[in-house]
Amino acid sequence: MREPIVNTIPNSKSLNKEILSLIEKTDKEKFISEKENITYTDWKSTNKKRPYFDLLMKYIKPVLGVIADKLHSYNWNVDHYWFQQYYKNDFHDWHTHINCQFNNIYYVELPNKELTTEIYNHKPLNIKEGDLVSFPSFWYHRSPRNETNERKTIISFSSNFQTFKGT
Numbered sequence: 001m002r003e004p005i006v007n008t009i010p011n012s013k014s015l016n017k018e019i020l021s022l023i024e025k026t027d028k029e030k031f032i033s034e035k036e037n038i039t040y041t042d043w044k045s046t047n048k049k050r051p052y053f054d055l056l057m058k059y060i061k062p063v064l065g066v067i068a069d070k071l072h073s074y075n076w077n078v079d080h081y082w083f084q085q086y087y088k089n090d091f092h093d094w095h096t097h098i099n100c101q102f103n104n105i106y107y108v109e110l111p112n113k114e115l116t117t118e119i120y121n122h123k124p125l126n127i128k129e130g131d132l133v134s135f136p137s138f139w140y141h142r143s144p145r146n147e148t149n150e151r152k153t154i155i156s157f158s159s160n161f162q163t164f165k166g167t
Helices: 012-024 051-070
Strands: 005-008 029-032 036-041 073-086 091-095 102-109 131-136 141-143 152-164
Touching (some): 005 051, 012 051, 051 073, 051 131, 051 152, 073 091
Antiparallel strands (some): 005 131, 036 073, 036 091, 073 152, 102 131, 102 152
16 A cells, blocks of 8 residues: 545535534543644543444445455454544644554545645645545654634544455
8 A cells, every 4th residue: 555545425514514513512622742732632532432433434334344345354443533623723743553554534624725634755635524534554644733713623543454355
């Protein structure tokens, strides 16, 4: 795999509206360090009940099956999932994800193409609201500083693909 996998999720406009409504009811906190400034996230939440992700899974399950086929894999699973909301001056510096094979980002709100996740040493992604991008978790990526007055919302999750089925 040399390029990220990008899939457009059907009916994303109405889906995103519902997701945002569910995120509003979710426990959230600020996540601030020298490497990130994220206004709202549930990344550290111990509450595993996240209705926004249950809803999203209904739409992306078939897509994950297609990705598994492309990777010659019978099985896949999702390990961890969270949302992030970036307001003015928020960012997330270069990082990777450990203990998983793939990182996945679903774009709920992307008011400006300049806020698209950047992947180190790759050409810019052509992403829009309703897209799901998947790439190996060891690839460095970041969310650039949001210099707009508009909010960016993503749902990210870690996944693994197992049981090689051959070619």
